[in-house]
Amino acid sequence: MTADNDSNSTDPVSALPYSRFVRWMSLGEQTLAALFLFIILATMGAQVFARYFFGAPFTWSEEVARLALIWMTFMAAAFVMAEGRHITVDVLSPRLSIRGQTRLECLSHGIVAGTCLLLLFGGIRFVWYVGRVGSPSLGIPMSWWYGAVEVGLLLMAIHSVVNLLQVLSTGRPTVREGIVEDEALHLEMEQSE
Secondary structure (H helix, E strand, O other): OOHHHHHHHHOOOOOOOOHHHHHHHHHHHHHHHHHHHHHHHHHHHHHHHHHHHHOOOOOOHHHHHHHHHHHHHHHHHHHHHHHOOOOOOOOOHHHOOHHHHHHHHHHHHHHHHHHHHHHHHHHHHHHHHHOOOEOOOOOOEHHHHHHHHHHHHHHHHHHHHHHHHHHHHHOOOOOOOOHHHHHHHHHHHHHHO
């Protein structure tokens, strides 16, 4: 056995069910978000270049950048959900036992998944309806604009369900990196000064 195999076997994150699926899904979402960010930067750079050097700005660049921003936002929201890094207010959980924390986390993942799925199914009809309307400059169907919300909600629901399954399979709350504790420590230090 190599050192890589030894480190992977003791890593609690890689031992979780669906960890490979989550890792690849999150990598895909991060790649898409980075691609959309590149599209935003490229179209806005081309817009500025065309305006100042040729005196004729592109009519389509703002629309493309806005579409890419919407998609980037929902792709980023999905991979942030996978990593458990959305903003949380953690007042009750530290005061509970491990069993209580596990139940609270399961409830939280269930509520998030249910809410995402309700919004997803509620919005499908709207996205279908606005598909007939084209965007002003490029004529892109508006379903491409609002479809980003639907895709993002679906991905967040999948991540919530996978997180719920991981908590249920381990019987313990998810161990997150020490970011929360570090930020709380800095906050306490700032208040004491």
